[in-house]
Amino acid sequence: MDPSELVRGYLRLGLRFGRLDDGTVLSCTADPRTCRGVEREPVSSPGALVAQAARLRAALPDSGLPEVRARFLDAQLAALECRGRKLAGQPMSFRDEVEGCFQVRPERGDPERYRQAHAELSDVLPGSGDPAARLALLSERERVPPEVVPRAVRALSAALRARVRARVELPTQEQVRYRFVRARPWAALHRYLGEFRSLVAIDLERAGWAGNLPALVAHESYPGHHAEHCRKERLLVDERGWHEHRIALRDTPQSLLAEGLADAGLRLAVGPGWGRWASEVLAESGVAFDGELAERVHDVLLRLRRVRLDAALWLHEDGAGEDEVVARLVRWACLPAARARAFVRFIADPRWRLYAVTYVVGAELLHGRIAAGEDLGKRLGEPWTPVALADVPSVNGRAGLPGESALIRSADAFS
Numbered sequence: 001m002d003p004s005e006l007v008r009g010y011l012r013l014g015l016r017f018g019r020l021d022d023g024t025v026l027s028c029t030a031d032p033r034t035c036r037g038v039e040r041e042p043v044s045s046p047g048a049l050v051a052q053a054a055r056l057r058a059a060l061p062d063s064g065l066p067e068v069r070a071r072f073l074d075a076q077l078a079a080l081e082c083r084g085r086k087l088a089g090q091p092m093s094f095r096d097e098v099e100g101c102f103q104v105r106p107e108r109g110d111p112e113r114y115r116q117a118h119a120e121l122s123d124v125l126p127g128s129g130d131p132a133a134r135l136a137l138l139s140e141r142e143r144v145p146p147e148v149v150p151r152a153v154r155a156l157s158a159a160l161r162a163r164v165r166a167r168v169e170l171p172t173q174e175q176v177r178y179r180f181v182r183a184r185p186w187a188a189l190h191r192y193l194g195e196f197r198s199l200v201a202i203d204l205e206r207a208g209w210a211g212n213l214p215a216l217v218a219h220e221s222y223p224g225h226h227a228e229h230c231r232k233e234r235l236l237v238d239e240r241g242w243h244e245h246r247i248a249l250r251d252t253p254q255s256l257l258a259e260g261l262a263d264a265g266l267r268l269a270v271g272p273g274w275g276r277w278a279s280e281v282l283a284e285s286g287v288a289f290d291g292e293l294a295e296r297v298h299d300v301l302l303r304l305r306r307v308r309l310d311a312a313l314w315l316h317e318d319g320a321g322e323d324e325v326v327a328r329l330v331r332w333a334c335l336p337a338a339r340a341r342a343f344v345r346f347i348a349d350p351r352w353r354l355y356a357v358t359y360v361v362g363a364e365l366l367h368g369r370i371a372a373g374e375d376l377g378k379r380l381g382e383p384w385t386p387v388a389l390a391d392v393p394s395v396n397g398r399a400g401l402p403g404e405s406a407l408i409r410s411a412d413a414f415s
Contacts, residue, residue: 001059014247016044023351026248029194050084053077075385079252094316101251103386109306117303124296132334139209142289146204155285160222163269171196174230176221190225198226211294214278218265231380260362307333309360312347
């Protein structure tokens with residue numbers, strides 16, 4: 001099969017999945033004629049889409065595509081095959097579905113490590129008593145008022161943009177617009193519009209603690225989702241003609257690594273000491289918080305990240321009820337009951353039940369590769385796959401396999 005036709009087939013297949021399974025297409029800047037053509041088609045059956053994915057995968061070895069492109073497309077097509085089989089009603093466990101979509105197999109965390117993190121959190125937080133209650137008190141005391149959130153977000157965005165542009169060439173016309181909303185199931189949501197433009201929606205009520213805001217903005221914008229899309233559109237699409245990167249698909253290796261890289265955003269842009277830096281930036285917007293304390297707290301909370309993956313396994317593998325999962329999240333992740341219940345609703349949603357894995361395993365897979373001074377532009381412009389990333393030595397000689405404790409701060413948009 002001609003390489004150009006194979007790539008067009010992949011784009012059409014992704015769009016067809018989007019018509020069958022709402023939310024599959026996270027962004028698409030493909031040729032409008034391709035999009036309109038798929039829109040005029042009858043909605044395909046899951047079985048037909050599985051067969052199309054299999055045919056495209058079979059054509060890859062003789063396509064003449066460079067190895068890095070063929071590897072990326074093979075991983076994406078394998079994920080779409082898995083999603084198609086699931087949509088067709090084929091029984092599969094949650095673990096098998098995750099492995100089929102993301103090239104990683106989810107494993108449970110160690111409760112003993114969680115207990116150690118609880119003890120450390122108790123030492124770090126001011127006051128005495130239950131660390132979860134003290135964390136909630138800190139979050140409320142340093143809560144950003146909803147009317148101040150827009151000003152604080154824009155200040156952080158401008159400061160992060162300046163730091164990223166000093167290290168990475170971004171298109172001069174790139175731009176992020178922010179929209180502020182209420183009553184959403186997420187704290188923030190990024191949408192890439194093409195031509196180096198993004199729209200980021202932020203919930204005024206869920207933005208919450210000032211200590212979370214720097215990582216949230218870095219995750220969605222600089223050097224997170226927006227910067228990554230800009231770099232790939234310029235380096236991979238415009239300069240190399242790798243048009244497969246014109247579409248971003250949920251529940252694929254692409255989305256796993258995009259979330260992992262975005263979670264590394266604050267560490268990549270600022271590094272250790274981000275707490276003091278952020279407190280100085282936000283002070284100009286009238287937001288006062290203890291940035292150094294926030295950084296210490298988040299360093300400990302990283303140890304509890306995997307509880308959220310445990311929650312998905314409790315719900316989908318063990319058959320635990322939603323109330324039981326909420327109670328376990330409150331106990332082990334130190335989440336307030338309301339946030340725990342919102343998270344359980346998220347992982348119970350058929351569209352998003354797999355996506356919680358990306359925030360945990362995507363970040364862990366990049367462990368050891370995110371270091372101060374590492375080539376940020378390289379990270380933002382490479383079409384990695386999880387398997388390939390695990391096989392290549394990291395900057396400090398470690399492979400960064402799933403299951404390790406992450407060094408990077410999560411800005412989990414759906415927490």
